[in-house]
Amino acid sequence: MTETVRRLRRAWIAQLGPRGEVDITRAASPRAIVEDAVARVGADPVLWAIELSSLVVRRIVGEVPALGGSPAGVEMLRRGNEATTLRALFTLVDGPAVAPPIGEATLAGIREFVHRAVPLEQVLHGVRIGHAATAEAFLRACAESVAPEAAVDELTAVSRELFSYVDELSDVMIRTYLVEHEVWSTSAAAARADIVRSLLSDATTADVGEASRALGYDLRRTHEAVVVWSDSPNKSSTLQAAAIEALRARDATTTLVVPVASGRLWAWGIVPPDGTRRTGSWQTVAQALSRQQVQAAFGTPGAGVAGFRRSHGEAERGERVERLRREAGRVPRPATAYADVAAIALLATDLDAAGDFVRRELGGLAARTAPMEALRTTLYQYIGAERSLAEVARNLHVARGTVTYRVKRAQEVLGHDLDDRRFALHTALALAEELGDAVLLPRDVEW
Numbered sequence: 001m002t003e004t005v006r007r008l009r010r011a012w013i014a015q016l017g018p019r020g021e022v023d024i025t026r027a028a029s030p031r032a033i034v035e036d037a038v039a040r041v042g043a044d045p046v047l048w049a050i051e052l053s054s055l056v057v058r059r060i061v062g063e064v065p066a067l068g069g070s071p072a073g074v075e076m077l078r079r080g081n082e083a084t085t086l087r088a089l090f091t092l093v094d095g096p097a098v099a100p101p102i103g104e105a106t107l108a109g110i111r112e113f114v115h116r117a118v119p120l121e122q123v124l125h126g127v128r129i130g131h132a133a134t135a136e137a138f139l140r141a142c143a144e145s146v147a148p149e150a151a152v153d154e155l156t157a158v159s160r161e162l163f164s165y166v167d168e169l170s171d172v173m174i175r176t177y178l179v180e181h182e183v184w185s186t187s188a189a190a191a192r193a194d195i196v197r198s199l200l201s202d203a204t205t206a207d208v209g210e211a212s213r214a215l216g217y218d219l220r221r222t223h224e225a226v227v228v229w230s231d232s233p234n235k236s237s238t239l240q241a242a243a244i245e246a247l248r249a250r251d252a253t254t255t256l257v258v259p260v261a262s263g264r265l266w267a268w269g270i271v272p273p274d275g276t277r278r279t280g281s282w283q284t285v286a287q288a289l290s291r292q293q294v295q296a297a298f299g300t301p302g303a304g305v306a307g308f309r310r311s312h313g314e315a316e317r318g319e320r321v322e323r324l325r326r327e328a329g330r331v332p333r334p335a336t337a338y339a340d341v342a343a344i345a346l347l348a349t350d351l352d353a354a355g356d357f358v359r360r361e362l363g364g365l366a367a368r369t370a371p372m373e374a375l376r377t378t379l380y381q382y383i384g385a386e387r388s389l390a391e392v393a394r395n396l397h398v399a400r401g402t403v404t405y406r407v408k409r410a411q412e413v414l415g416h417d418l419d420d421r422r423f424a425l426h427t428a429l430a431l432a433e434e435l436g437d438a439v440l441l442p443r444d445v446e447w
Contacts, residue, residue, distance in 0.1 A: 012145035012154075013093055017044035018051040028053070028079040029086065029105065037086050041093055048141075049089050053082040056133045064126045066118050071231045071323075072263020073112070080109035081130060084169060088134060091165050092158060102169060107176050112262050114180040115190075117197070123177060124170065131166040138162060189259075196258050196266070200309055208305060217256040222273040224250055225299040225311035227319045228289075229264040236265070242292040243267035246335070249285045250298070266315075268308060271301050282335055289334040297322060297336040314338035317345040321434065324348060328436025344434050347427065354431055355439040361421070361428035364413045366441045375413065378406040380429035383418065 024043070027034045027050050037046045057078045061068040068074045083105040113123050139155060146154045184190050195211055199219070212219045228243045240257050243265060247255050252269025259265045289296050297318030299311030318338040326332055338345065348354050359366045365376055378392065382403065385391040393400045411418060418425065431439050 012142055013045055013089070014042055015044075015145050016048040016141055018047040020051065022047040022051045024050070028075065028082040033083075033086070037089075041089060045089060046086070049085045050082060052134065052137050053085040054078065056085070056130050057081050059133055060126045060129050063129055064122050066116075066122055067113070067126045069116055069118075069261040070229055070264035072229065073116075073261045075231065076109050076112060076262045080106040084130075085134060088138070088162060088165055091161055092138070095161075102172050106169075106173070110173050110176045111180045114177060114184050115193075115259070116261050117193075120174070120177050120181075123173065127166070127170055127173060131162070135159070135162045135166075193258055193260070196256075199305060200312060202309065215256055217254060217268070218270060219305050219308055221270045222301050222303045223268045223308045223311055224252065224271045224301045225266070225268050225308070225315045226296050227264070227266055227312075227315045228294055228296045229319065230294045232263060232293075236262075238292050239263070239265050239294055240267075242289055242294045242296070245288045245292075246285050246296055246298075249288060266312065268312070273301075273303065282337060286334040295322060295332060295334055295336075297338065299338050314342070314345075317342075321345050321348065324351075324435050324438055328434070328438055330434070330436065341434075343427075344430065347431055348435060351435075351438060354435070357424075358428045358431050358439040359441055361424050362432065363415065365410060366432065366439075368437060368440050368442075372413075375406050375410040376429055376432050378403055379410040379418075380426070380433050382407050383422070383426045383429070 024034060024038075024047060025031075029037075034046065037049075057074065060077065060081070061074060067077055083103045087102070110123065138158060142155055142158050143151060192215055195214055199211065208219050224247065226243060226246060228239050228246070230239060236259050239259070243257055244255050244267070247267060247269030250269060251271050254270045255267060256269075257265060257267045285296075297315045299314030299318070302308065302311045315338060318336045318341055321341045321344055322333060322336045347357075362376070365372055365379075378396065381392045381395055382389075385395075389400045389403050392403045396403070407418075414425075
């Protein structure tokens with residue numbers, strides 16, 4: 001009976017295939033591992049597993065956001081989950097005895113969770129979500145492919161092997177987490193991160209002088225905060241170098257750098273108290289960041305612990321604006337100064353309310369079409385340029401007649417004069433310009 005189930009199991013696994021288009025070159029796993037998987041089970045089952053892993057990661061991050069943390073953090077999670085999904089596939093094909101060991105991709109993610117102070121219970125919650133979704137997909141595929149007379153035995157065998165697999169996986173993850181936590185909790189890096197998180201929590205009663213000595217950074221001075229990130233995991237040295245170079249370009253005399261996630265860190269620099277003496281322009285800062293292929297958002301300078309905390313909050317809000325812009329398909333900016341995006345950041349604090357506002361003010365101009373986007377951009381520039389046709393034409397590289405036509409057409413779509421609710425109109429256009437689809441009408445809605 002065992003051999004019969006084994007043959008049937010192999011038969012239905014060979015029939016697995018992705019539901020959508022899956023680019024195998026975009027797999028999270030290294031190329032050699034993917035090629036080995038294809039050689040063992042075939043291309044279609046591997047593509048199915050890669051597609052499943054991406055869906056499972058989205059579910060995990062949706063239910064336990066702390067396990068994502070940053071684009072690079074999500075990529076690391078995707079890499080680890082894809083490795084465990086492929087290993088589950090091998091376990092069902094060849095049995096647990098010959099399945100490859102739990103790989104470094106999975107364990108690296110666990111160590112990262114320790115460094116980011118993600119509690120073990122949240123890690124295990126993510127494991128349970130991932131196992132439930134993965135097991136459901138395997139069992140559904142099995143039920144759809146196996147002959148009815150053999151389905152019960154096969155489903156029972158698959159369920160038992162997957163349960164045994166995740167039990168082993170959970171055990172290894174827990175042991176890895178606890179060992180790393182013991183090492184990390186006694187390290188200088190952990191102590192510095194704890195002090196900084198305490199300072200940012202606004203609940204600290206620690207002596208400022210003592211905290212400054214522990215950090216090697218004078219908290220009584222004037223600070224400019226920056227958040228630096230990259231989509232690629234394991235770029236900590238690059239991020240640190242970029243953060244220090246950017247802060248030096250902003251006249252920082254001393255810097256404090258705290259890695260907080262794979263591909264993401266916080267940093268501060270002590271800057272002149274008047275905030276006016278700058279050796280480098282924002283263009284210089286942007287060029288430095290572009291060379292390192294990272295992005296950064298800066299807060300405005302602030303004095304003392306309160307300024308340390310406020311500038312950091314502004315940098316994080318600037319980062320959020322840039323991430324929203326990216327989701328909207330906007331060209332990424334290497335450097336984002338909070339002073340330049342403060343209005344958008346505040347207006348987008350409640351994104352749902354911001355979308356309601358934009359759609360109400362713009363009406364048909366909020367449609368997700370290329371013609372409406374051209375009208376919105378032109379009108380936004382036109383109002384900002386105090387109705388200078390020449391300036392708008394120069395900025396958009398179009399003829400003045402084109403500007404005139406678009407402004408007239410936009411006004412027809414709006415159904416009212418531009419001076420009616422001018423501030424609200426310009427604000428709505430600014431939000432649409434920066435955040436795109438996040439605040440526009442749904443694609444299937446016609447005005």
